[in-house]
């Protein structure tokens with residue numbers, strides 16, 4: 001199959017491209033190499049993909065918001081995995097307009113370009129942040145998600161709604177995946193584990209928000225990517241579905257720091273700060289549906305995953 005992966009040079013996208021190439025697919029990777037973090041990191045990721053894929057991998061440097069470029073990138077494509085986005089909760093509060101532009105209009109561009117080209121299979125990257133501060137845990141896909149608490153979460157929910165509309169009107173087969181805090185080699189430098197590894201290693205103080213009891217369902221990137229590959233295969237059958245792709249083993253912030261200290265081999269210096277607006281108290285994925293329908297079963301223990309990320313950080 002020939003798959004277009006948007007956001008291919010990013011953290012999750014680069015691992016996904018490698019996985020799809022190893023599975024024998026042809027991959028076109030589209031990425032704008034934006035400056036949300038160092039584009040040199042993305043260039044290294046793209047080189048790694050190229051090494052795996054050879055001439056079965058083609059990189060297109062383009063922005064989702066450039067509709068003609070997006071249309072051109074869809075040449076000969078059978079299915080799309082749409083990962084490109086402005087990610088991150090806190091920056092979305094500072095710059096909501098760019099989040100709307102890329103995550104909502106950009107997703108609309110993907111859907112429209114696919115419709116024009118007669119391409120029917122799509123996997124869309126949503127986020128656990130759509131659950132907001134839902135009280136029932138673990139979070140199940142049928143939980144009402146109409147109370148987002150950050151612009152980022154609202155744009156991801158909007159993406160899910162657009163996907164359903166294009167499924168309904170144009171018989172597109174769409175699976176939306178709600179990822180739960182993904183970590184591992186190549187992790188975005190703005191995310192907690194990457195930051196903690198860097199700063200604890202440099203013996204710099206780290207800021208922890210709240211009282212340390214907030215928790216996240218950290219998911220190792222290769223487990224996430226396995227979920228995406230399974231969902232992509234499933235889009236061969238018509239339909240629309242939403243699945244959680246998490247770990248179903250929430251870890252508190254205090255526990256997380258202890259894991260990073262152990263893997264780095266140095267103690268953390270902590271400065272405590274009040275909880276930040278927009279951040280949810282906890283995430284915890286109910287994986288019943290992802291397991292039953294996709295056969296998804298994450299297997300990476302947090303200590304092993306963090307050790308792999310530290311090894312990558314040390315090069």
Ligand SMILES: NC(=O)c1ccc[n+]([C@@H]2O[C@H](COP(=O)([O-])OP(=O)(O)OC[C@H]3O[C@@H](n4cnc5c(N)ncnc54)[C@H](O)[C@@H]3O)[C@@H](O)[C@H]2O)c1
Nearest residue numbers: 007010011012032033034063064083084085127179181182
């Ligand atoms: N990492 C996580 O914990 C997590 C959790 C939930 C959801 N997600 C979602 O997964 C997806 C991938 O996240 P990631 O952590 O790999 O982020 P990332 O920033 O590493 O990757 C996103 C890539 O998209 C590209 N991009 C951004 N805007 C673009 C545009 N307008 N046109 C073309 N390319 C553009 C960026 O250059 C980047 O390489 C995103 O949709 C994100 O919202 C991630």
